[in-house]
Amino acid sequence: LLEKYVADQLGTGFEKILTKGRLIPHNKDGQMIGFKLIGVKSKSLFKKVGLKNGDVITQVNDISMKQPDQGFALYQAFQDEREIRVSLLRNNKEPMTISVQIK
Secondary structure: OHHHHHHHHHOHHHOOHHHOOEEEEEEEOOEEEEEEEEOOOOOOHHHHOOOOOOOEEEEEOOEEOOOHHHOOHHHHHHHHOOEEEEEEEOOOOOEEEEEEEOO
């Protein structure tokens, strides 16, 4: 069941998911445009939902990731939401959206 898998991957207080990949602020032309995903481990929740190393996440559901304090929005969405829509830039090219039903 995907819901149990997601809970197992998050761990208590996100401790486990933080070891499977990191989100770091990403700037373009001096302005923050989102969070870059780095250090993604194989078989992680990130990989399972279609995210890759180097993806720049610009929005999670209706939350813009252009502010440093929004870094946990993706983790929170995994925990709280039934469906997640992640808007991102892959390979610094055209934007794309990944939608995942998790519950």
